[in-house]
Structures are given as C-alpha cells and as structure tokens.
Amino acid sequence: GENVEQHPSTLSVQEGDSAVIKCTYSDSASNYFPWYKQELGKGPQLIIDIRSNVGEKKDQRIAVTLNKTAKHFSLHITETQPEDSAVYFCAARISGKGKLTFGQGTILTVHP
Amino acid sequence: DAGVIQSPRHEVTEMGQEVTLRCKPISGHDYLFWYRQTMMRGLELLIYFNNNVPIDDSGMPEDRFSAKMPNASFSTLKIQPSEPRDSAVYFCASSPVSRSGELFFGEGSRLTVL
Numbered sequence: 001g002e003n004v005e006q007h008p009s010t011l012s013v014q015e016g017d018s019a020v021i022k023c024t025y026s027d028s029a030s031n032y033f034p035w036y037k038q039e040l041g042k043g044p045q046l047i048i049d050i051r052s053n054v055g056e057k058k059d060q061r062i063a064v065t066l067n068k069t070a071k072h073f074s075l076h077i078t079e080t081q082p083e084d085s086a087v088y089f090c091a092a093r094i095s096g097k098g099k100l101t102f103g104q105g106t107i108l109t110v111h112p
Numbered sequence: 113d114a115g116v117i118q119s120p121r122h123e124v125t126e127m128g129q130e131v132t133l134r135c136k137p138i139s140g141h142d143y144l145f146w147y148r149q150t151m152m153r154g155l156e157l158l159i160y161f162n163n164n165v166p167i168d169d170s171g172m173p174e175d176r177f178s179a180k181m182p183n184a185s186f187s188t189l190k191i192q193p194s195e196p197r198d199s200a201v202y203f204c205a206s207s208p209v210s211r212s213g214e215l216f217f218g219e220g221s222r223l224t225v226l
Contacts, residue, residue: 042219044215104154
C-alpha cells in the first residue's frame with residue numbers, strides 16, 4: 001500500500017514569512033495529492049490539490065509542486081498570517097483506489 | 113447542505129463498555145470513510161464504503177471494531193468491548209464520485225475510554 005512521509009512535524013514562522021511543508025510518497029501509481037488544513041476542534045478541510053499530470057498549481061497565497069520522478073510534493077504558503085496557524089496534512093491516492101493515505105501532519109504556528 | 117454530521121461529539125466511557133459512533137454523510141455522496149486520529153499514529157483509515165458496500169476494512173484494528181452502512185444516509189462505527197487504547201478522535205468523511213478525491217470531513221467524535 002501507499003506510505004506518505006511528511007516533514008517537518010512542527011514549523012514556526014513570523015507573520016509575512018513563507019512556509020514550506022514537504023511530503024514523499026512510496027507508490028508510483030499514486031496520481032492525486034491533496035493538502036488538508038485542520039483547525040483546532042474541527043475536521044480537516046481541503047485547501048488545494050494536484051494531479052499527477054500537473055507540476056505546479058497555485059491558488060492565491062498557497063501553491064503546491066509535484067515531482068513525480070522523485071515522488072515528492074510540497075506545499076508553499078507565502079505572506080503567512082496568524083490565521084494560517086493550523087495542522088496541515090498531505091495525502092496521496094493510488095489511481096483507481098478510493099482511499100487517501102495521509103502524512104503525519106505539520107503543526108504550523110504563525111507568530112504576529 | 114449541512115455537511116457531514118457526526119454524533120456524539122464527545123464520549124467518555126469505561127473500559128469494557130460498548131461504544132457506537134454515528135455518521136450522516138452529505139446527501140448524494142457515494143463514498144463514506146471512517147478515520148481515527150491520534151497523536152502517535154496520525155490519521156488512519158479504518159474502513160470505507162462505496163454505495164453502502166464496504167470496500168476496504170484492512171485498517172480496522174481488530175474484531176472489537178465493526179462498521180455498518182445500512183443506507184446511503186447513515187453509518188455506524190461500533191467498538192465492543194472498548195479499551196483505553198481506543199481513545200482517539202474518530203472522523204467520518206464522505207466524497208462524491210463527480211469530484212473524486214476530495215473528502216468532506218465531519219467535526220469528529222472524541223472518544224475517551226477510562
């Protein structure tokens with residue numbers, strides 16, 4: 001099955017700085033890579049996703065890059081704000097399968 | 113739509129008791145997932161259903177855990193007997209076929225087994 005590794009486990013930045021979270025996956029058959037944000041006491045919510053036929057995708061201050069050869073993908077948040085503080089999860093899904101395998105999560109803290 | 117609805121939000125029980133967690137998926141969604149979240153193991157998939165049929169239950173820890181989906185609008189996750197190591201937040205999520213991949217999570221059921 002798929003295995004997803006996520007780093008770092010915690011990340012602390014100053015407001016306005018950029019934040020980068022990295023993930024690697026094990027199964028080359030994976031073709032869908034979403035990122036979820038989880039706020040305290042809530043369930044995870046999708047913030048951006050990328051499919052294997054695309055190398056980069058951007059949505060305002062967040063962007064995701066994918067390197068299929070190296071089997072890794074990254075989340076980039078620019079101009080961070082305190083409300084970006086949350087736990088972020090990467091995930092991967094094998095083509096033709098229904099389930100998502102999640103990374104361990106990154107606790108992002110943005111200091112005002 | 114109200115989103116995925118889970119109940120109870122919090123449950124405290126004693127070891128050996130039966131626990132039943134409930135989930136109402138978003139109407140029209142064909143997939144339903146049960147995940148467990150702990151600090152040590154992160155988000156683990158326990159089981160998922162497609163059109164009410166269990167597809168993959170390889171993540172169910174042991175025979176004490178069972179899940180059912182009697183119809184498209186309701187699912188249960190049952191633990192009997194419960195143990196302290198079952199303490200976790202249990203999430204239900206649903207997904208529509210038309211936007212395959214995006215999971216819509218409920219707010220979770222926090223279970224504490226004493």
